[in-house]
Amino acid sequence: MSELSPYLESVALQVDSLINRYFTNSVGELNKASAHLLNAGGKRLRPAVVMLAADAVKRGSSSEILPAALALELTHTFTLIHDDIMDDDSMRRGVQTVHTKWDMPTGILAGDVLYARAFEFICISIASDNAKVRAVSMLARACADICEGQHQDMSFERRSDVTEGEYLEMVRKKTGVLYAAAAGIGGILAGGNGRQVKSLYQFGLNTGMAFQIQDDIIDLLTPTEKSGKDRGSDLREGKQTLIMIKAKERGLDLMKYKRADLSEADIDAAIKELTDAGVIDEVKAVANGLVHESNRLLTLLPPSKERQLLMDIGEYFVTRSF
Numbered sequence: 001m002s003e004l005s006p007y008l009e010s011v012a013l014q015v016d017s018l019i020n021r022y023f024t025n026s027v028g029e030l031n032k033a034s035a036h037l038l039n040a041g042g043k044r045l046r047p048a049v050v051m052l053a054a055d056a057v058k059r060g061s062s063s064e065i066l067p068a069a070l071a072l073e074l075t076h077t078f079t080l081i082h083d084d085i086m087d088d089d090s091m092r093r094g095v096q097t098v099h100t101k102w103d104m105p106t107g108i109l110a111g112d113v114l115y116a117r118a119f120e121f122i123c124i125s126i127a128s129d130n131a132k133v134r135a136v137s138m139l140a141r142a143c144a145d146i147c148e149g150q151h152q153d154m155s156f157e158r159r160s161d162v163t164e165g166e167y168l169e170m171v172r173k174k175t176g177v178l179y180a181a182a183a184g185i186g187g188i189l190a191g192g193n194g195r196q197v198k199s200l201y202q203f204g205l206n207t208g209m210a211f212q213i214q215d216d217i218i219d220l221l222t223p224t225e226k227s228g229k230d231r232g233s234d235l236r237e238g239k240q241t242l243i244m245i246k247a248k249e250r251g252l253d254l255m256k257y258k259r260a261d262l263s264e265a266d267i268d269a270a271i272k273e274l275t276d277a278g279v280i281d282e283v284k285a286v287a288n289g290l291v292h293e294s295n296r297l298l299t300l301l302p303p304s305k306e307r308q309l310l311m312d313i314g315e316y317f318v319t320r321s322f
Contacts, residue, residue: 141188149173
């Protein structure tokens with residue numbers, strides 16, 4: 001994965017340049033609110049997947065569809081703004097959340113602006129009209145699925161009997177489909193055939209699900225100073241993650257850790273319980289299995305540097321610690 005980091009950095013610079021061009025200096029409070037989280041930075045992983053998928057189908061095509069890569073970042077940011085409203089979070093990417101810096105109505109509208117403009121940017125990419133229609137349709141379906149996944153996740157808060165299958169379906173919709181759309185849209189706009197687009201879409205779906213499972217592990221294992229997030233927040237809230245579900249199958253009761261005054265020592269004790277019972281390894285195995293299947297699907301594409309970088313992204317998703 002030695003070439004992945006510089007590639008991701010180069011994509012981030014290109015996407016940031018477009019953000020500066022189209023959003024940073026926009027006038028009006030609503031436009032400033034829409035640009036707020038975009039300007040706060042980010043890894044720009046979804047745009048990278050768009051561009052790699054395009055170049056894996058037709059080398060050099062990513063430069064023609066760079067606006068579509070930005071579209072996926074706009075869609076992702078729209079979901080973050082609305083998530084922050086639903087969760088009433090005050091910080092995101094080291095800055096105030098949009099609805100706390102402005103107000104809730106402005107936050108809702110700022111997210112809506114990004115949602116709408118994402119489709120605009122797909123349409124100004126250089127590709128056939130038919131490909132653009134297919135790409136817009138794929139992104140629209142992904143956005144609907146994301147809403148369903150978020151609603152499922154919220155409904156889990158009122159339940160203690162969530163199954164592994166239900167959790168994976170929620171993760172597929174909430175996180176997986178946007179990575180699937182990123183890979184699929186890149187393939188479509190580059191002129192990929194049905195078989196290539198299908199394999200890219202499924203690659204994105206699997207790796208996106210693995211990304212979310214790894215996020216759940218990071219929430220528990222990674223210190224706050226490294227992750228930038230409140231360690232053990234899922235445990236403290238009694239959230240129905242795959243870790244919680246697998247623990248219950250092993251006879252462990254993690255609900256005893258559901259309390260606001262959960263200490264670092266309590267979190268360490270929970271980690272020991274989970275590790276000794278093999279839960280952490282079992283959850284990691286699920287994520288690794290998804291990535292392994294993704295890499296198998298990518299063998300349907302011709303060997304290339306870009307195909308290898310896509311595989312490296314999958315590996316990165318399940319080995320990262322923040």
